[in-house]
Structures are given as C-alpha cells and as structure tokens.
Amino acid sequence: MTLLPSFQPSLHAVIVGATDGIGAAFASLLEQDGAHVTRWSRSTGQDLTDPASITAAAAALTTPPDLVFIATGVLHAPGLAPEKANNQLSAEALTTAFAINSIGPALVARALLPLMPRGRKTVLAALSARVGSISDNRLGGWHSYRASKAALNQLIHTMAIEQARRNPDQLVLALHPGTVDSGLSRPFQSGVKTLFTPEESARHLLRVIDAATPAQSGLLLDWQGAVIPF
Helix, strand or coil: CCCCCCCCCCCEEECCCCCCHHHHHHHHHHHHCCCEEEEEEHHCCCCCCHHHHHHHHHHHCCHHHHHEECCCCCCCCCCCCCCCCCCCHHHHHHHHHHHHHHHHHHHHHHHHHHCCCCCCCCEEEEEEEEHCCCCCCCCCCCHHHHHHHHHHHHHHHHHHHHHHCCCCCCEEEEEEEECCCCCCCCCCCCCCCCEEEHHHHHHHHHHHHHCCCEEEEEEEEEEEEEEEEC
C-alpha cells in the first residue's frame, strides 16, 4: 500500500457515502492503490437513517474492514438551511442534521467497530467539521450543523475511550477536510481562500490517517493532522 504504508497490504476499506465528493474520491484512490474497497451509499442500499440497512450490510461483509471512512454529511437540504439567527431554528432541521451527521455515523461505528481486526492498526474515521468545535465558535449561526457535528465529535471521543480498552491498536477519529468543492459547500464558497478538489482532500486525509497513532484516537484532526479542540 503506497497510500497507507502503516496498514497491512491486504487492506479492506468500507467507504460510507462513496457515490460522490470526498467519499467517491477516497474510494477510487484506494482502489487504484490496490485495496479491496466496499462502497456503501443509499444507492447500494445503506441508508444512515435506516438502522436495519446498516446492520444488514455489516452482516453481509465477508472480510473484516481494516479502515472505515464515513464521508456522509448534510448542511443544506429541502427544509434545512444554515441558520443565521436563533428564531430560524426548527425541530425538523435539527432532526435531519442529527440523523445524518451524528446518529448515522454512530450506527455505522456500532456495527463495524466489533468486526475490525485486532493486533494491527485499524481506523474508523468520520468526516466532521471545524465549526463543530464549541471552543472555536466565535461567529454563531449554523446551529443545526454545528450542534450535530459537535455531537459527532463527542460520540467519536466516547467510542474511542471504550475501544482503547477493547482493541488498543484501533483508532477512532473525527476528521476536518477543509473546504471541499462539493455539493455540500458549493453555496457557501464565496470568500473561501483555499478550496480543495475532492481528490486533493482525500489525499490529505489519507496522509492524516496513515500518520495517526493510537495516542490520537478520539481526537478531531484537520486535513494537516493538527488537533482541533472540542
């Protein structure tokens, strides 16, 4: 494995949200590098809002995953837009954001963490965001997205504590990819100084994953490998 030399050569990766954006680029790069890649998405029957579909997909795996990368997320959708004021909050928007950004990844982790091998480096990583950092929030707004990503960060941190006891070589990470040219960010790219293509972002995150050690499990790391405080 030239992209992930810290893993064993017979790498099996499960990529969640692999139909477009960072997830698709991540999967393609690993496939080109010789990895065995299993792509999960709604189009292949895995829906993060349907726990049974995640359980069934995990049970259908014939090879334990060494790497799980959860690239799903929602910032805007019908009935969901980044809030600019408190009075724009709605139960529907919060429910949608938490279902996809927090609960869905947690269900994937619940299903796949126990399947991952012991005795060698394995990683479960989920895309998070710098705006999910509570201590770094000085602008306000984007309530649903910020809160759901903060919840994801806490879930990752909490799961990592347990997994450190169960499987010491296993890492559970939250990753901030920077601003990527994708459907999620496209309406909000004005004024962005550095905009990555999905492939550029995927390469950055692969380097972070490869360099990560068990001491960093449970942290939120940016695309350069720096720790973002919760």
